[in-house]
Amino acid sequence: MSTTLDRIRGFLAEHDPPTPCLVIDVDTVLERYHALAATFDGCRxxxxxxxxxxxxxxxAxxxxxxxFDVASPAEIELCLAAGAAPETLSYGNTVKKRADIAFAHRAGVREYVIEAESDLVNVAEEAQGAQVSVRLLVEAPASVTPFGRKFGCAADQAVPLLLRAAELGLDPAGVSFHVGSQQLDTGAWDLAxxxxAKVFTATAEHGVPLRRLNVGGGIGVGYTGPVPAPADYAAAIGAALREHLPGQAPEVVLEPGRAIVAEAGLVRxxxxxxxxxxxxxxERWVYLDIGRYNGLAETENEAIAYRLEVVTDHSAADGPVIIAGPTCDGDDVLYQRTPYRLPLSLRPGDRIDILSAGAYTASYSxxxxxxxxxxxxxxxxxxxxGRPRSAE
Ligand SMILES: Cc1ncc(COP(=O)(O)O)c(C=O)c1O
Structure with a gap:
């Protein structure tokens, strides 16, 4: 059976598209989706x-x-154009304009995540009766690409927001959080x-029971180092649910991005x-035709260290390199602290493959x-x- 890399490299060998380019193997996307759905059995x-x-x-x-978790009207349009039913979309971005809510409501989106009163009022006025979840600010261990304190509110803010949602005629569905992308500490979910669970208990005491818990994304991908297996994440999340929400069995939503598409993609x-x-x-400086601004945004702070494979045949001797992008910006340096080695005979025109590059690359370009x-x-x-292999 062919592997993801075989299929992508077969395509590249056949078509030799101009570089840089990202090739996504859609079969792998589906395989990752089905594997997560099986591992997180019963979760949306x-x-x-x-x-x-x-x-x-x-x-696919x-x-x-x-x-689908969508963050803007444009993402809503993309999902609908792909055939998604609007009820399957959740507006997960807590930073949105009133006009964006009105757009989403007209498009049929029924769930909105909020973290502040003004947004809640906008949802009440523009999306009457909508389901509302409050995003919690969680003090999770730092992930590889952390959110810091940018999103969510503390539990003591979340409770009044959910009670107010009920007063405003909205449907207070639950709580969401995100423990940071590429989160390698499965214990993060226990804290979150x-x-x-405190929010569930407090709102129920006020007669507003919640039913949904969105445990975010954050499932890690093995770029160059080891990461927990999806089953380890599922076990940690399951144990935390049993411990902190015993007997409640909320609807659990998992919101992965990276874990579905990263390993399906390769950048040449x-x-x-x-x-x-x-x-x-x-060290030699090696400048590529891809950098921080045309796809490798996640090399900021050298957060994501991609695996690189030189395509052109070279002798085995290699040496240390600093790797930079092609633009005139001094920050467009990919790796100068992370040790990388490339062949001593490397020269302009040589091709390099960047592995597991399907997530947060093209969309950041x-x-x-x-x-x-x-x-x-x-x-x-x-x-x-029944369709033959094809490229789009
Ligand atoms: C609200 C929300 N949900 C899910 C995700 C996906 O996270 P990941 O790619 O770590 O799975 C993100 C990523 O930024 C996010 O902001």
Missing amino acids: IQYAVKANPEPAVLR LVAAGAS IASA CEVVLVSRKSADDA SVAFNGIPPLRTYCIHSIHE
């Missing part, structure tokens, strides 16, 4: 569209029965679920320049910094629904 799997909003990815997930790029800044420098176009994506399918 709500794909975080921001991770990779490619229409072919969304269409719609057909597989996924729900303990805090969510090209070496543009190799420069040794002075004769006695140990700028429109034209230095005139560089957004990262081009090709989606490939093997045989499903």
Whole structure:
């Protein structure tokens, strides 16, 4: 049976598209979705569209029965165009304009996540009767790409917001949180679920029982280091639910982005320049045709260390490198602290594959910094629904 890499490299060998480009193997997306759905049995799997909003990815997930976390009117339109029913969309962004809520409501979106009174009032006025969840600010251990304190409110704010939602004629559905993306500490969910349980108890005491708990994304992907298996995350979350919400069995929603698309994607790029800044420098600078602004935003602070594989044949001898992107911005340096080694004979024109690059790459790509176009994506399918392998 062919692997994800075989299929993607087969496509690249056949079509040799200009670099940089991202190739997504849609079969792998589906395989990851089904695996998560089986591991988190009984949970609703709500794909975080921001991770990779490619229409072919969304269409496949719609057909597989996924729900969707959307963050803007544009993401709503993409999901609907892919065939998603509006009831399967949840507006998860707590930072939204009143006009965006009105748009979502007209489109049929029925669930909104909020963290502040003004947004709650806007939802009440623009999306009468909608389901509302409050996002909790959780003091989780730092993830690889943490949110800091940007999103959510403390439990003592969440309770009055949910009670107010009921007064405003909304449907106070539950609580959501996100313990940070690429969260490698499964214990993070225990802290968050303990805090969510306090909100469940307090609102119930005021006659407003909650029924839904959205445990966010955060499932890790093995880029260059080991990560817990999905089953480890599921076990930790299950144990925390049993401990903190005994006998309550809320509807549990899992909102993965990275874990569904990262390993389905590979970026092929090209070496543009190799420069040794002075004769006695140990490291060479290797400049690629992809950088911080055309797809590799998650290299900020060197958070995500992608696995690189040189495609062009080279002798085994390698040496340390600093890796940078192609633009005129001094911050467009990908790795200078994380140790990377590349062949000593590497030269301009050589191709490099960036593995597990399907999440948060194309969707973060700028429109034209230095005139560089957004990262081009090709989606490939093997045989499903009787269709032959094709590229879009
Ligand atoms: C509200 C929300 N849900 C889900 C996700 C997906 O997280 P991950 O890609 O870590 O699974 C994100 C990511 O930023 C998010 O903001």
